[in-house]
Amino acid sequence: MGLLLVAGATAAVEYPRKKPPVPIASRFPMSTPAMRAPGRMRVLFLGNSLTEYNGGLALIMEQLATSAGIKPVPVFDEVTRFGATWAQLWDVTRAREMIRQGSWDFVVLQDYSTAPTIYRSEMDFYGRRFSQEARAVGARPVFFMTWPHDDQIFLQNRIAGAYIRVAQSNDGIVAPVGYAWQYVLIDRPDIVLYDSREHPRKHPTPAGSYLAACVFYSIFFHHSPHGLTGRIVEGTNVFVDLPAAEALYLQDAAWKTVADMGALAATRPAGSRKP
Numbered sequence: 521m522g523l524l525l526v527a528g529a530t531a532a533v534e535y536p537r538k539k540p541p542v543p544i545a546s547r548f549p550m551s552t553p554a555m556r557a558p559g560r561m562r563v564l565f566l567g568n569s570l571t572e573y574n575g576g577l578a579l580i581m582e583q584l585a586t587s588a589g590i591k592p593v594p595v596f597d598e599v600t601r602f603g604a605t606w607a608q609l610w611d612v613t614r615a616r617e618m619i620r621q622g623s624w625d626f627v628v629l630q631d632y633s634t635a636p637t638i639y640r641s642e643m644d645f646y647g648r649r650f651s652q653e654a655r656a657v658g659a660r661p662v663f664f665m666t667w668p669h670d671d672q673i674f675l676q677n678r679i680a681g682a683y684i685r686v687a688q689s690n691d692g693i694v695a696p697v698g699y700a701w702q703y704v705l706i707d708r709p710d711i712v713l714y715d716s717r718e719h720p721r722k723h724p725t726p727a728g729s730y731l732a733a734c735v736f737y738s739i740f741f742h743h744s745p746h747g748l749t750g751r752i753v754e755g756t757n758v759f760v761d762l763p764a765a766e767a768l769y770l771q772d773a774a775w776k777t778v779a780d781m782g783a784l785a786a787t788r789p790a791g792s793r794k795p
Contacts, residue, residue, distance in 0.1 A: 551597035556623035565598035567630030574729035575759030587749035606646035627654040630664035636682030651690035661692040670721040734774030
């Protein structure tokens with residue numbers, strides 16, 4: 521996979537910024553310890569706006585899995601706080617409480633966008649603490665490799681290296697979302713991944729969030745998301761509505777990226793079919 525990035529052109533398009541406010545209780549009805557029974561996959565996402573944008577990765581993952589006809593229906597949930605670092609997720613959110621409820625297979629950890637460059641030692645400290653909490657309830661930590669701001673795209677390898685090292689130190693899994701973004705930015709600069717309403721641009725468009733979810737789908741289900749829905753809807757809110765050809769391209773890009781990561785992105789024992 522190439523290491524040099526070029527910024528793609530962006531269009532002045534309005535994107536849904538965030539999901540509607542929700543109460544403290546999870547809006548995912550199956551995400552209770554009683555409903556997270558063995559035999560169904562159970563994933564908890566912890567992060568900030570990069571996880572929460574465009575309906576949130578838990579919602580997108582839920583609808584991708586439903587589109588694939590996976591039974592029993594997996595359970596996805598999330599705890600997010602805009603702008604949060606792992607330290608803030610630890611100190612001022614329900615993240616630890618949610619982990620300690622138990623019955624999770626995977627706990628996904630997404631840090632502040634510039635943490636690998638300005639909070640590197642904090643990543644090691646809190647990556648270890650969250651990993652210990654996850655393992656205490658039988659879950660495996662998954663480290664969400666993010667992407668750089670659009671004016672610092674040369675930092676992707678530094679960001680990736682930080683997440684890879686934290687994952688290796690904690691026997692975790694790497695979700696190479698940043699590398700998937702890198703691939704698409706180079707190969708298809710016409711697909712807009714960055715929300716163009718801010719400077720520097722860092723938040724995902726619906727396509728960017730969808731690409732991230734397809735990476736997680738590839739990791740958790742060991743199968744390409746090719747052909748799954750490109751439309752994510754909750755009630756009257758349409759969070760993602762991609763043209764079929766664009767959705768297919770992003771699905772395939774995610775699958776390729778996860779396959780290229782090999783064992784670092786594997787949730788199966790060594791020697792199993794990739795990813």
